[in-house]
Amino acid sequence: DAGVTQSPTHLIKTRGQQVTLRCSPKSGHDTVSWYQQALGQGPQFIFQYYEEEERQRGNFPDRFSGHQFPNYSSELNVNALLLGDSALYLCASSFGQINEKLFFGSGTQLSVL
């Protein structure tokens, strides 16, 4: 049984570019949450997707957007990249919107030069 898978594992972009990160939830899960983890910090909640809609959002600008597909997989898009967007982006999945059992992927390391 595959867990949460994220792609790519590493990515290098330059300022001003756009990036798309992908996440496949654990089998049987229907809810995906995204987190940003800057170096030396705890993860920060970006948003949560359930039934193909954004259900909750953290304190991130509109440059951060997402999508959830009918197969429950999800994408995180970041426009107009800034140096400060360099971080590990983690995806977490669960069954149900309020389930406390979150399973995390290994993340995508984004470097913005």
Added chain:
Amino acid sequence: AQSVTQLDSQVPVFEEAPVELRCNYSSSVSVYLFWYVQYPNQGLQLLLKYLSGSTLVKGINGFEAEFNKSQTSFHLRKPSVHISDTAEYFCAVRRYNQGGKLIFGQGTELSVKP
């Protein structure tokens, strides 16, 4: 709003010694409490959680934590650590009705030395 403070950024300890990683939280509403572990180049793995009931919670790998409502603390303990416990540990809280929205502390780096 909720916040989490992990009182130690780094905790060095010798193998087979006991360890305590401290976590305090602030919240105006009732919350669930969690401890996660992150090994190098990996995602987060749930160690244990407090939802309700007994204030002493046992988790995986021999870890346990005690919820103290009056002191708003949720400290993580292990009576005897192993080299393999070397990792980053995160305390987190979540409001009852906000499923995916965990609020994390800054993390505590546990370094177990032989």
